[in-house]
Amino acid sequence: MKELYLMRHGETVFNKRKLIQGAVDSPLTADGIKMAQKMGAYLKKQGLTFDHAYTSTQERASDTLELVTKQPYERLKGLKEWDFGLFEAQPQYLLPKFTFKDPAEASFFVPYGGESTQQVMARMQKTLSKIMARPKHQRVLVVSHGLAMWMFLANFMSFAEMAEKVKDMPNCCVLRLGYDAGKFTFEQIIDVRNLPE
Template identity: 60%
Template sequence: MTQQLYLMRHGETLFNSLHRIQGASDSPLTAKGISDAQKVGQYLKAQGITFDHAYASTQERASDTLEYITKQPYERLKGLKEWNFGVFEGQSEVLNPHDDPQRHSYGDFFVQYGGESDVQVQKRMVQTLTEVMERPQHQQVLAVSHGGASFMFLRRWLDWQEVQQRVHFTNCCILQFSYANQQFTFEKTIDALH
């Protein structure tokens, strides 16, 4: 049986609703974020999708989302944390730079301000999730992470044109991947809310 990874973005947070930059900093789930996470849990149950192991970022918004989806035990991993945006943390999203036209991300912009580059985020996400999938008896794995970190993981396995065509990337969406021989293959986006 092919191993499956279900990589989920956390529910809506206070900073999401206020359009604030939220990376290494944290903010709580909104009532909508909680409700949406519960709906995803109900959807997964109705579809018969279960997990033998579950993981979340060490940030509260991710672990809380997971706890609203399932009551099963889980492990928190720092490698699943959101992109660190340095001194831009908590500031208005209007301060975000334009995407690097070659990399289709923020590139190295935040490094000069004490944050991470896109490559650094991608490397730790790939390393963390590969290590998880290499653990014994990991056939159906749920990992709750963040928008920027999940996007950079996805970009490692899917080119930009395919991302634009195939991925609807919202709070509480799930990116489903198959895994074999230390390679992830994007299967589909599960958008249980629409």
């Protein structure tokens, strides 16, 4: 079985200020840099090496990857964060409280120039499947974004299952996933906050 290590970027200025960031970008904070370095040191200590590395085209993701590993990598638009349209760079409290039970929620951001849940799910699934289907891709590191990662998991896990197994997806966490015969399975979450100093 192939392994995908799917990582969320480090803490950013917008994360700290509680501003919505999807298509817009903001730099890593000093804490975000430390988180990425800590996760990189942990992965190295575990003896994990990666055949290939990928990141979204957004600076916060590529900066995180460069702090985790010095190996070459490829930037892919399909790994970018959910586009929230006119909600970008606005306070997070303006976001509706999604239940993921009301079908109308799926297209909430579309009238504001953003993406639907289905669009995010489909592009993440397509991009990550293409990556993992490539030859000599037995263990791969990918840096992406929190909500895009949640939507990716929703392709093969229920929200109840995600709430039980994943719970929280903090900055610089890593989801260890299996990939076999075109299908992904969730194996483990590595939370940087729980790693030894």
